[in-house]
Amino acid sequence: MKTFRSLSVILFATACAATAAIKTEVVEYREGDTVLQGFVAYDDAKAGKVPGVLVVHQWMGLTDYEKKRCEMLAELGYVAFAVDIYGKGVRPANTGEAGGLAGKYKGDRALLRRRVNAGFETLKGLPKCDTAKTAAIGYCFGGTTALELGRSGAPLSGIVSFHGGLSTPTPADAANIKGKVLALHGADDPFVPPAEVAAFEQEMRTAKCDWQFVAYGGAVHSFTQAAAGNDNSKGAAYNEKADKRSWAAMKEFFAEIFR
Amino acid sequence: MKTFRSLSVILFATACAATAAIKTEVVEYREGDTVLQGFVAYDDAKAGKVPGVLVVHQWMGLTDYEKKRCEMLAELGYVAFAVDIYGKGVRPANTGEAGGLAGKYKGDRALLRRRVNAGFETLKGLPKCDTAKTAAIGYCFGGTTALELGRSGAPLSGIVSFHGGLSTPTPADAANIKGKVLALHGADDPFVPPAEVAAFEQEMRTAKCDWQFVAYGGAVHSFTQAAAGNDNSKGAAYNEKADKRSWAAMKEFFAEIFR
Numbered sequence: 001m002k003t004f005r006s007l008s009v010i011l012f013a014t015a016c017a018a019t020a021a022i023k024t025e026v027v028e029y030r031e032g033d034t035v036l037q038g039f040v041a042y043d044d045a046k047a048g049k050v051p052g053v054l055v056v057h058q059w060m061g062l063t064d065y066e067k068k069r070c071e072m073l074a075e076l077g078y079v080a081f082a083v084d085i086y087g088k089g090v091r092p093a094n095t096g097e098a099g100g101l102a103g104k105y106k107g108d109r110a111l112l113r114r115r116v117n118a119g120f121e122t123l124k125g126l127p128k129c130d131t132a133k134t135a136a137i138g139y140c141f142g143g144t145t146a147l148e149l150g151r152s153g154a155p156l157s158g159i160v161s162f163h164g165g166l167s168t169p170t171p172a173d174a175a176n177i178k179g180k181v182l183a184l185h186g187a188d189d190p191f192v193p194p195a196e197v198a199a200f201e202q203e204m205r206t207a208k209c210d211w212q213f214v215a216y217g218g219a220v221h222s223f224t225q226a227a228a229g230n231d232n233s234k235g236a237a238y239n240e241k242a243d244k245r246s247w248a249a250m251k252e253f254f255a256e257i258f259r
Numbered sequence: 260m261k262t263f264r265s266l267s268v269i270l271f272a273t274a275c276a277a278t279a280a281i282k283t284e285v286v287e288y289r290e291g292d293t294v295l296q297g298f299v300a301y302d303d304a305k306a307g308k309v310p311g312v313l314v315v316h317q318w319m320g321l322t323d324y325e326k327k328r329c330e331m332l333a334e335l336g337y338v339a340f341a342v343d344i345y346g347k348g349v350r351p352a353n354t355g356e357a358g359g360l361a362g363k364y365k366g367d368r369a370l371l372r373r374r375v376n377a378g379f380e381t382l383k384g385l386p387k388c389d390t391a392k393t394a395a396i397g398y399c400f401g402g403t404t405a406l407e408l409g410r411s412g413a414p415l416s417g418i419v420s421f422h423g424g425l426s427t428p429t430p431a432d433a434a435n436i437k438g439k440v441l442a443l444h445g446a447d448d449p450f451v452p453p454a455e456v457a458a459f460e461q462e463m464r465t466a467k468c469d470w471q472f473v474a475y476g477g478a479v480h481s482f483t484q485a486a487a488g489n490d491n492s493k494g495a496a497y498n499e500k501a502d503k504r505s506w507a508a509m510k511e512f513f514a515e516i517f518r
Contacts, residue, residue: 187460192282198453201446204476212479212504213446217463217470244472244516252507 015086021045022074024067027081028088028215031118037088039247041070042079042128051157051258052129054120054149055082056142058225059102061091065225066139076251079128083119085145086110102141109169113152116145120154133157133258135179137250138164143183150177156258160184160250162224165192166200174207181211182253184246186219190235214249216242280304281333283326287347290377295322296347297378300303300329301338301387310416310419310517311388313379313408317484318361320350324484325398335510338387342378344371344384346402361400368428372411375404378501379413382491392517394438396509397423398483399444402442417516419443419509421483425459433466440470443505443511445478449494473508475501 023044027034038061042050054071057066066082073080084104092098105112116136124131135158140148143164150159151173158179161185168174181204185192196215204211219242220235221230228238260320288295298321301309312332316325325341332339344364351357364371375395383390394417397405402423409418410432417438422445429435440463444451456472463470478495478501481487487497 054493149390181476187464188472201476203476209476210500211446213474214478215460215472217440217460217468217472241469245511248511249508252504252511256504 003239009148021026022071024071024074027122028213029118029122031115034115035088036084036115036118038084038122039067039070039082041067041078042126043074046077049130050121050128051078051133051135051254052054052126053078053080053254054116054123054136054146055080055133056116056136056138056145056149057082057085058140058142058222059095059098061086061098061101065227067144069137069139071101072247075250076254078254079123079126081119081123082127083116083122084142085115085119089142093193106141106144106165109148112148116149117152117154120149120156132172135159135254135257137162140164144168147181150179150181152176153178155179158182158253160253162246162250163189163192163219164219165196168194168203171188171199171203171206174203174209177207177209179210179244180253180257181209182249183211183213184249186221186223186239186242187213187215187217188232189221189223191221214246215246218242281330281389282322283333286381288381290374290375292409294347295343295374295375295377297343298326298329298341299338299385300326300333301331301385302336303356306337308389309387310337310392310394310513311382311385311390312337312339312377312513313382313393313395313396314339315375315378315397315404315408316341316344317399317401317481318351318357320345320360322350322356324486325401327481328396328398330506331506335513336446337513338382338385340378340382341399342375344374344378365400365403365424368407371404375408376411376413379408379415390489394418394513395514396421398424399481403427406440409433409438410436412437412470414438417512418443419512421505421509422448422451422478422480424455426455427462430458430462430465431450434460436466436468438469439512439516440468442470442472442506443508444472444474445480445482445498445501446474446483447478447491448480450480473505475504477501 070080076127093165136146143161153176156179222236223242329339395405396419402420412435415438481495482498482501
């Protein structure tokens with residue numbers, strides 16, 4: 001994996017108003033010749049290295065949503081890096097474009113793995129990051145991608161998928177997964193149907209992964225995203241209880257894997 | 260529900276060696292004409308009323324295992340009461356007898372509900388119990404029974420099933436469930452197969468319950484019970500990771516429902 005290791009911080013660090021110690025930076029990095037633009041958040045008041053969490057975006061690309069999650073992770077004491085799978089400036093304007101872009105990368109898993117691994121290398125290159133303690137989390141398309149990072153053999157301590165697609169063209173690659181896996185799923189998610197869940201469980205079982213699967217009753221796709229509204233009949237909607245419970249489950253999971 | 264409310268404490272309170280403030284008592288109570296013998300544990304050093312947790316035993320009846328769980332719950336600050344479904348002195352000598360007894364009560368849900376409700380009333384009658392904050396947990400047969408208590412309409416804040424059977428002859432009764440439901444399941448449990456899980460999820464969905472389901476990879480039946488050994492091929496075995504994770508999930512759930 002060739003990665004442009006020298007980070008080029010293109011915006012100076014800015015203190016977060018609500019939590020003065022949280023620093024955030026936009027980070028430019030590369031995968032091959034492609035320039036990518038990620039985002040890092042960490043607690044500047046915390047001494048020494050801390051576990052690193054990669055955050056993989058939804059189909060709309062890296063947005064304020066993922067940045068907010070990075071800040072929340074920084075408040076928990078981690079250094080969080082939101083990757084950019086699509087490339088600098090490549091941000092879908094609507095769901096049609098988002099579907100096209102997400103589809104492109106889901107259809108080319110080799111490219112997807114290179115892109116997410118470039119982000120992972122960037123995370124590990126951050127001065128704050130304890131490279132022996134890393135995890136990847138992702139939302140929707142990002143959940144799929146975080147799992148694919150694991151299947152590529154990345155030395156992660158853990159992977160958390162939030163309402164992610166669970167299918168892969170190469171389930172045998174689950175044998176490469178180094179860390180523990182936690183899949184957090186809306187029980188009524190029409191985009192990740194029971195057959196896909198069952199195939200994922202079988203994949204984890206066959207590979208003898210350390211895995212857990214949580215289904216949240218009454219939750220559909222995008223249950224962590226307030227902007228998704230509250231109409232379950234659309235198949236994607238916010239669910240405050242599932243949002244809070246899944247975040248708590250992730251925290252508990254991190255407490256275990258980063259112990 | 261007729262219950263013998265005046266508790267007859269037949270053994271004086273004994274302080275637990277490891278945690279001096281934990282008091283335990285054997286409690287005799289009745290369901291109709293049947294004498295039952297339960298067990299209570301609470302932290303005597305904790306002032307005032309505290310949430311009450313009903314603990315329902317496995318098919319072997321009320322054993323030291325459930326008593327230990329009561330003590331662990333007392334250490335968390337709850338008053339825990341282990342019910343006796345089978346009756347005073349009725350303790351199966353082997354798994355054959357256990358299967359017969361568990362089968363009798365699973366086959367007569369009206370009787371099972373009376374028995375577990377008698378225990379619930381006893382819990383609520385304990386001076387230490389905050390009757391507005393109660394939950395039922397259960398292991399294997401006890402998980403089935405805790406859910407059945409919910410289906411009977413008992414005003415619980417929550418129900419937790421640990422590797423419990425999830426089927427019921429009257430799924431429509433889930434509409435009576437007042438509290439939140441957390442089902443903790445071994446993903447490879449041959450005694451609670453995928454079809455039973457799917458039917459349970461559909462039951463919860465139809466009744467619009469507040470429910471969560473967790474599957475622990477690599478875990479079979481009895482995953483919380485050290486005495487079950489470590490041979491998954493038997494279909495029931497201890498799994499330390501799943502034991503610890505499920506206990507942590509229960510704690511998080513209690514933090515939410517007893518807030």
